[in-house]
Amino acid sequence: MYKTLLIDDSPEIALAVESALSPIGITVDTAVSVAEGLQKANATHYDLLIIDIMLPDGDGFDLYLKARNFHGYEKTPVIFLTAKEDVGSKVSAFSLGADDYIVKPFNLLELRARVECRLKKHQERSTEGDQVAAGSLILEVSSQRLRILGRNDNISLTPREFKILLLLVRNPDRIFTREHILDKIWGQDVYVTDRTVDAHICYLRKKLEQFSTYIESVPGEGYRFNPNPIFRPKLSHGLSQKASHAS
Secondary structure (H helix, E strand, C coil), X not given: CCEEEEECCCHHHHHHHHHHHHXXXXXXXXXXXHHHHHHHHHHCXXXXXXXXXXXXXXXXXHHHHHHCCCCCCCCCCEEEEECCCXXXXXXXXXXXXXXXXXXXXXXXXXXXXXXXXXXHHHHHHHHHCCEEEECCEEEECCCCEEEECCCXXXXXXXXXXXXXXXXHHCCCCCCECHHHHHHHHCCCCCCCCHHHHHHHHHHHHHHHHHHHHHEEEECCCEEEECCCCCCCCCCCCCCCCCCCCCC
């Protein structure tokens, strides 16, 4: 069952969206402000966000950008549902990366069809995303193999080394503290120290050879993945390197 978060301060819109989606097994949680929307999105993962642009304490564009930084929301489908029908607002929404834009008043069956379409496409992309490429690295998720672009051999990684690298690669430029990495990779019920993370990063860097600079240390904070560092690669491997008009 899919879970959707609707951020809109109109009770009528909330009722309309719920009546459109609940018959097809999609649950709808609601928030009436930017602050409440961010709080709920951060506390619970939703499969889809439906956002009004004009909200009592801010605008939906700002909410969208902040929610994108939450873990797990990097590729979550987002639909803007708003009374703003000007071209400028539509262009802004799609420029930010929105998946759809629906203008109020809207038809319930059309809303349902669009939501189903976005969720289906997102699921298809997720199942097809077995291979993750970043810089010169290619990670094969199902087999937990790492390859270097231009080479035929695989780099042997332990399961935890692969999981750490995949976590960083899927969130480029995001800083992960050692505590966050411990929680994501080892879990909360296993007692290990921060030094364990440092040791795994060290081993991982050695195996990445000249691409070790992809994993950057951020003093006092943790680690992040940057596939575009300034470095000179070795040449030995052949690398030349949308109800009512309510807002």
